[in-house]
Amino acid sequence: MTASEKIRTEKLNAWFGQKQALKNINISFKANVVTAIIGPSGCGKSTLIRTLNRMHELVPEAKISGKVFLDRKNIYDDDVDPVLIRRRVGMVFQKPNPFPTMSIYDNVAAGLKLMGVKKGPQLDEIVKRCLQQAGLWDEVKDDLKKPGTSLSGGQQQRLCIARALAVNPEVILMDEPCSALDPIATAKIESLIRDLAKDYTVVIVTHNMQQASRVSDYTAFLYLGELVEYGLTKDIFENPKNELTEKYITGEFG
C-alpha cells in the first residue's frame, strides 16, 4: 500500500426516508488508483459514491450522517460548499446523459463557461484536450457543433467523461458507466479508465466482476449496506478472506 490517501469515510451512514442504505462505512480511497466497488444490486454501491461528492443529498428524503474527508477536510462540514466539492470530485453516470439541448462542444465546455471561461482559443484547447483524453477527439473533431445526443451510446458516455474532465477534477466517480453499453464500447471505456488513473483518483461502481478485476487496483465488496471486504483487487479475487465475498465472486448469489 504505497499510494497516499485521497478520500476517507468515517462512520458513514445514509438513508432514503426510513430505509438505511449505508451502515457505518469506514473506507479509504487511495490517490491515483482505480478502486472498484462491487456487490449485488441494492447493496448501496451507488449510494456510497454519491455521498463522496454530495450528490446523495439532491434526492428528496435523503439523509446522511458521518464524515467524508477529501484531502483530510470533511466535505460535510458546515463551511463547505457542495458546488465546489462537485467540481473537485467529478461524476459519470450509469446512463450516458449528455446535455440534450447542447452541442458536443458545449457539453464539454459547459462547466468551464459557468466558471467564467470565455469562448476562444483557450476554451477550444481545453475542449480538444478533454476529448482527446476521453478518446473521442478523432471521432468527433469535425462534428463539434452537432448535438451531443446524436452520438452513439458509447460515444455519449465518453463525451460525459470528457465533460467531467473539463472542470479539472481530482477524483472521478463512475456509477456503472458501462451498464448501458455494448461489449466493444465497454472495452474502450475500460482502457480509458486505466489511462485516467495516471492523473486522477478513480472510483468505479460495477456489477460486473470481470470488469472490476480488469480495471481496478483495489476492490471493495459491499453487502446490504455494509462494507464486507476491501483490499487489493488481486487478493479479493484470488484469495477472499470473507466467506460472503467468496460466494459472491464465485457467483453463488448476486
Added chain:
Amino acid sequence: MVRKSITGDTAFKIAAGALAASALIILFATLFVLSTGSTMVLQRFGLGFLTGINWNPVEGRESFGVLPYILGTLITSSIALLIGVPLSLGIAIFLVEMSPKAIRVPVSYLIELLAAVPSVIFGLWGLFVLRFWVLNYIETPLNTNLGWIPVFSGTPFGLDLLTASIILAIMIIPTVASVSREVISAVPNSIREAAYGVGATRWEVIRHWVLSYGRSGIVGAVILGLGRAIGETMAVTMVIGNAIGPNAMPASLFQPGQTLPSLIANGFLEAPTPLEKSAYMGAGLVLLLISLLINIIARVMVTRVLKIKGGAVE
C-alpha cells in the same frame, strides 16, 4: 345466447360512443350559433366589423366595429402575462426545485385554492378592494410623476385597463404555475445531476438546463394562461370601466376600456335590434376563434414536452 351477448356489448359501445359525441355537438352547436347569428352583421359591414371602432345602434346610422374590444382584450391579456408569468415561474421553480416538502404541500394547496375562487368573487374584490390599491399605490403616483407619458395620462379612477390587467394576472397564476410546475418536474433528473456534476449552482442548473429543456412546455403554459385571460368575463366586466365605441379605443392604461367578453356580458341581453344582437354574436365569434387558435397552439406545445418526458423517464 352467444349472439345476444354480442349485441348487448355492441349496443353498450354504441350508446357510450353516441354520448361521447356530446363534445362534438357542443363544439359544432357553438360554431353554428355564432356563425349564423353573426351573418347579418358580417354581411352588412364585412371586414369593417373587425376594423371599425363605432358601436351605434341608432336606426339609420347603425355602425358596429369590434376593433376597440379586440385591442382591449389583447392589451389586458398581454399585461396580465407580463405580470403573471414571472410570478408563476417563480412559484413553479420554488415548488419543484427549492422548497422543502413541508412547505411544498401547503403552498401548492393555496395555489389550487386561488384557482377555485369563482371569477365573480375576484370581480367583487377587484371592484371594492383592489381598485383602491391600484388607484392609490400605482396609478396616482405614476400619473403624478410620469403623466406626460401617454399610457400613464388621463385621470386615474381605478376602474380601467390596468386594474383589469392586474386582476387577470392574479387569475392566470394558478394555471401557468401548475402547468409550468408539471413541465419542470418532467425534466429528467439525470440532466440536473449531470449539471450539478460539472459544478453548477442551483440557479445555474435551473436557468441553463431545466428552463432551457422545458422551454417549449413553459411557452405552452404561458399560452394556456393567455387563453384563460382572453376568455375571462366576469372579473374583467366588473373592473374595466366598460367604455363603448370610440371611447373604448385604448390610449392610456388609466382609462376605462372593454374586452370582447365584457362587451358581451354588458350588452348582449339589452341589445334592442336584431342587427345589434348579431353584432354581439359577431364579437362572440371573434372571441371564440382567437381562443381556439391560442388553445390549439398551447396544447401542441405542452403535449410535445410531456411526450418527451414519457420517452426519457423510461
Added chain:
Amino acid sequence: MFSSYRFRKLKDKTIYVLCFLCVIIAVIPLASIIFEVIARGAPQLNLHFLTANGLEGGIGPAMQGTLILIGLTSLIGVPIGIMSGIYLAEFGDNKYASAIRTINDILTEFPSIVVGITAFSIVVVGVIGSFSPIAGAVALSFIMIPIVARTTEESLKLVPTSVREAALALGLHKWKTTLRVVLPAAGQGLITGALLAIARIAGETAPILLTILGNTYFFQGFNQPMDALPLRVFLNSRQPSPTVQAQAWGAALVLILIVLVLNICVRIVSRRRLRR
C-alpha cells in the same frame, strides 16, 4: 475566479429569495379575498338573509336557484360525462375517440360567455322561448361534461386490467363488467371528478347571466327567470346602494363556502383513495 464564484453564489441566493417572494405575492390576493369576504359578508349572515326573497333583502331565491342549477346540471352532465369517459377509457383506441378527447380539452378552455350565447340561442330563444333554469343547466352542463369525461377516463384507466380480466373470465359481458365491476372500482375517482365539476359550475356567472337572467322571487317554473348566487353577487355589486352591495358580499361568502366545502370533500375523497 473566486470572486466570480462568490458572485454566482450571491445570484443563487437572490433568486431563491425572489422565488419565495413570488409565492408570497400570489398568496396576498388570496388572503385578502378570503379576509374581505368574511369581514364584509359575515355581518350579513342571519336566517332572514338566507331565507327571505329579494324584495325583503334576502338571498333565499339565489340559494335555491344555485341548488336547482347544481341538481339539474348534474342530472344532465354527470351521466353524459361518465358515459363519455367510459367510451374513452374502454373503447377509446381509435381516431374518433382521440378526436373527442381533443375536443373535450378544447371545451374546457372555452370562454364561458360564449357557452352562454349558445345556450341562449338554442334553449332560451329556440326550445323554451323564455329565460329558464333549464337553459342555465344546459349552459353549465356544456362546461361540466368535458371535466367529468376526462376525470372518468383517467380514473377508469387506473383500474388494473386484471380486474377486468377476472370479471370477464367469470363469463360476465363487457358492458356488465364495465358497469358492475370497473365503474365501482373507480368509484372514488368518479366522485372526485363530479365534485370538482360541481365546484366549478357553482361559481360560474357568465353562462347563467345570459340564460336565467335573475329573479327576486323564489322558483317560478321551468319557463321563468331564476336567481343564483354568483349572479346575485354580480347584479348587486352594480347597484349604487351600500345596503344592496353589502348583500353582494353576504352572497359571496355563502358562495365561497359552498365552493370551499366541495373542494374539501374532493380532498377527503381523493386522500382516502390514495390511502387504499
